[in-house]
Amino acid sequence: MQRSEPGVPALAFAQLLASPAIDPDSAEQFRAIMAREGTGELSLIRTQEQAPLRWFREVYPDLDAEQATKLGIACAEQAQLTSFGPLSVPLVSxxxxxxxxxxxxxxxxxxxxxxxxxxxxxxxxxxxxxxx
Incomplete structure (x- = not known):
């Protein structure tokens, strides 16, 4: 992983993996990629790294713009950076x-x-x- 890569904030990514927005098989694929790259959800959060977008391309090779938008919305809906939901979505973005x-x-x-x-x-x- 390189810090210059575009990605998803670690906390939002971890919440997305634990949510029903991503199917269990895809979540396992993400975890396998993280293991291959020597990291995990807690490590990403601790180091404030982002989950690179290339991971999404690997797990979803046929992802088109419409599907990516739906996945992005699902990610934003799952993110809870604060206990006040309406504030979490702008903060995560x-x-x-x-x-x-x-x-x-x-x-x-x-x-x-x-x-x-x-x-x-x-x-x-x-x-x-x-x-x-």
């Missing part, structure tokens, strides 16, 4: 930490229970979440 922080500004649109305030500094960023 964010490509950078900066995008995650930008998404936090939309929390008041999603729920009136929380407001956000960010204070960027030269070397760090403070984010305040306030319950209403």
């Amino acid at each position: 964010a490509g950078t930490v900066a995008q995650v922080v930008q998404l936090l500004t939309y929390l008041p649109v999603i729920t009136e229970a929380v407001t956000t305030q960010s204070d960027p500094q030269r070397d760090d960023l403070t984010i305040r979440l306030t319950g209403n």
Whole structure:
């Protein structure tokens, strides 16, 4: 695996493998690929590696755009990065930490229970979440 490869975030991938969105045979194929490459679900999460998209091409060699879209939607539906589902889908699709922080500004649109305030500094960023 190379960090520069496009992929699926490790936590979302692990949740997808454990979900009914992927059939058991395909999940086993993914696990065999991971074993061949010297990794596993926990290792991916621990090292924050992504599951390379080439794994999906290997497991689903005839995957077309429509099927890939359905699989992507199933992945997003299974991802639970937070206990608040509507926030999990945008977070899992964010490509950078900066995008995650930008998404936090939309929390008041999603729920009136929380407001956000960010204070960027030269070397760090403070984010305040306030319950209403």
